[in-house]
Amino acid sequence: MTVRSTPSPQRIKRKDVEKEVQTPTLDLIVIHINELVTMDSKYGVPRRGKNMAELAPIHDGAVAISGNSIVFVGKTNELFSNFFPNGKTVIIDATNRLVTPGFVDPHTHIIFDGFRENELEMKLAGKTYLEILESGGGILKTVETTRKASIDILIQNGKKILNRMMEYGTTTMETKSGYGLDVENEIKSLLAAKELNIEHPMDVISTFLGAHAIPPEYEGETDAYVELIISEMIPKVAQEKLAEFCDVFCEEGIFSVVQTKKILNAAMKYGLKPQIHIDEIIDTNGALLAAELNAVQAGHMLKSNDEGLRAMRKAQTIATLLPGTPFCLMMKEYAPARRIIEYGIPIALATDLNPNCWTESMQIIIALACYHMKLSPAEALTAATINAACALQKQEQIGSIEVGKKADLIIFDVPNHNFLPYQFGVNLVAKVIKNGRVVVDFD
Numbered sequence: 001m002t003v004r005s006t007p008s009p010q011r012i013k014r015k016d017v018e019k020e021v022q023t024p025t026l027d028l029i030v031i032h033i034n035e036l037v038t039m040d041s042k043y044g045v046p047r048r049g050k051n052m053a054e055l056a057p058i059h060d061g062a063v064a065i066s067g068n069s070i071v072f073v074g075k076t077n078e079l080f081s082n083f084f085p086n087g088k089t090v091i092i093d094a095t096n097r098l099v100t101p102g103f104v105d106p107h108t109h110i111i112f113d114g115f116r117e118n119e120l121e122m123k124l125a126g127k128t129y130l131e132i133l134e135s136g137g138g139i140l141k142t143v144e145t146t147r148k149a150s151i152d153i154l155i156q157n158g159k160k161i162l163n164r165m166m167e168y169g170t171t172t173m174e175t176k177s178g179y180g181l182d183v184e185n186e187i188k189s190l191l192a193a194k195e196l197n198i199e200h201p202m203d204v205i206s207t208f209l210g211a212h213a214i215p216p217e218y219e220g221e222t223d224a225y226v227e228l229i230i231s232e233m234i235p236k237v238a239q240e241k242l243a244e245f246c247d248v249f250c251e252e253g254i255f256s257v258v259q260t261k262k263i264l265n266a267a268m269k270y271g272l273k274p275q276i277h278i279d280e281i282i283d284t285n286g287a288l289l290a291a292e293l294n295a296v297q298a299g300h301m302l303k304s305n306d307e308g309l310r311a312m313r314k315a316q317t318i319a320t321l322l323p324g325t326p327f328c329l330m331m332k333e334y335a336p337a338r339r340i341i342e343y344g345i346p347i348a349l350a351t352d353l354n355p356n357c358w359t360e361s362m363q364i365i366i367a368l369a370c371y372h373m374k375l376s377p378a379e380a381l382t383a384a385t386i387n388a389a390c391a392l393q394k395q396e397q398i399g400s401i402e403v404g405k406k407a408d409l410i411i412f413d414v415p416n417h418n419f420l421p422y423q424f425g426v427n428l429v430a431k432v433i434k435n436g437r438v439v440v441d442f443d
Contacts, residue, residue: 023082024066026089027436030409031076033094035416036061038073039101039386039400046318046346046390052379055417063099065407068435073401090438096415097430100381101401102171102408103362104388107299107320107350109209110161111154111189112179114145116355123330129356130253130281139179139213142355146179146189154192155199161353162202164360168427171408171434172203172389172398174350176247178212183232186210190242201434205392207245207275208237211255211263226259230266238270245296246272250286257289264293273393279303280325291315297348297391301335302326309343318391319345321383322352323368324359337373347375348391349383367424377418407436 036058043051062079064072072079085091119137132138146154158175165173175196177189190206197204210233211226218225237243246267250260264274274293278286280300287308290298297318304312312319321335340347349365351357359365366380375383389399397406413430414423432440 024071026064026085028065028090030092030094031062033061033099034096035098037100040402045395046387047382048344048346052382053376055378065436070405070407098412098414100410101385103169103384105170105173105350106348106388106391108175109354110158110175111192112142112146113149142179143181147185151188151192155195158196162200167440168361169410169429174205176207176209178209181215201439206243207247208243209247211248234267234270245275247275249277252282287312290317313344318348320348320350320391324357325352328357334372346387347383348388367421370421377421381417409433
């Protein structure tokens with residue numbers, strides 16, 4: 001860390017009376033940034049189409065922070081012309097480094113216990129996701145272990161994951177329930193997420209996903225389980241204010257379009273905002289349903305048809321793409337990101353962290369998005385920051401480096417954004433700043 005001498009306060013004369021210029025107290029400044037990617041709002045929020053690639057970086061950039069908020073973004077010489085560090089100001093020299101907004105991970109499943117590493121061999125033997133699920137593996141295996149786990153264990157597991165996520169640059173994330181699949185254990189999972197949001201520096205946003213799979217005790221009685229979700233789970237989640245969103249895994253053999261619509265309509269009546277897992281394995285017309293329900297975001301979308309994409313564009317639903325999932329499932333097909341962009345639908349990226357797709361690194365997700373979905377590095381970075389914030393309706397607070405927003409930044413030990421997918425498989429983070437405070441420091 002390089003600390004510079006403090007400039008003297010600027011003075012101006014007005015009507016022959018000398019006055020000091022009043023400026024905010026600067027707690028932390030980052031200066032001489034080789035490439036500062038702000039994701040500012042002049043290219044639209046969310047960004048779509050060609051604007052996803054418009055970074056307009058600032059060279060020799062600077063960011064000033066007071067408390068937990070950004071108070072200046074611009075050139076280093078402009079900062080020192082207008083703002084005055086004091087003896088307590090932390091000054092970080094980012095020469096030859098990249099600075100971006102903190103990553104936002106808008107689709108994860110971190111509240112669980114137990115492992116499923118044995119399923120890798122099943123995948124290598126050619127077993128599909130649904131075949132593993134039908135054999136008692138997959139989600140149902142994790143439900144079994146999660147139901148047995150105490151809330152303290154779930155919190156402890158979650159902290160380990162959040163620590164690693166933050167080390168890789170994530171500063172805000174969403175997590176879902178969905179490994180309880182009964183009233184008691186779904187509530188337990190959401191309480192664990194709520195406690196993580198209190199105890200950990202990461203901002204944790206909760207989603208109720210009771211409709212993640214059919215629990216074993218309701219095998220062959222999916223409609224009865226849907227009624228349990230609607231009559232007991234959703235009212236209790238809403239009453240205790242344990243989630244902002246409600247999600248459903250809409251897929252053949254899991255929850256039908258009709259059942260999904262019923263669940264999400266009930267959730268919206270209780271004030272929960274709709275999300276939806278769609279068209280991961282087959283095309284169920286999930287994209288059309290997402291648009292009809294005005295879902296905030298729709299995840300996966302490997303098989304979504306053109307009619308659904310056109311409808312999503314009109315509904316302004318965010319397409320949250322999860323390239324880690326087809327990678328872990330060893331699928332040849334990934335979501336058609338270029339076609340989605342051509343339709344003018346904003347794309348977000350997420351890890352989909354879960355026991356089947358276990359990565360805490362949004363950096364590797366950016367690499368997969370470039371190599372397998374043909375996003376440019378700039379588009380992938382946009383999808384991992386401001387568009388991901390929009391997928392959680394948090395774009396007014398996070399996702400970009402702008403005056404008045406939360407001071408969530410990543411300082412990378414690389415000179416520009418092209419390195420993020422280019423130098424893959426390693427952690428490129430030097431420092432992470434969350435709410436104006438350095439929370440990760442590898443220097």
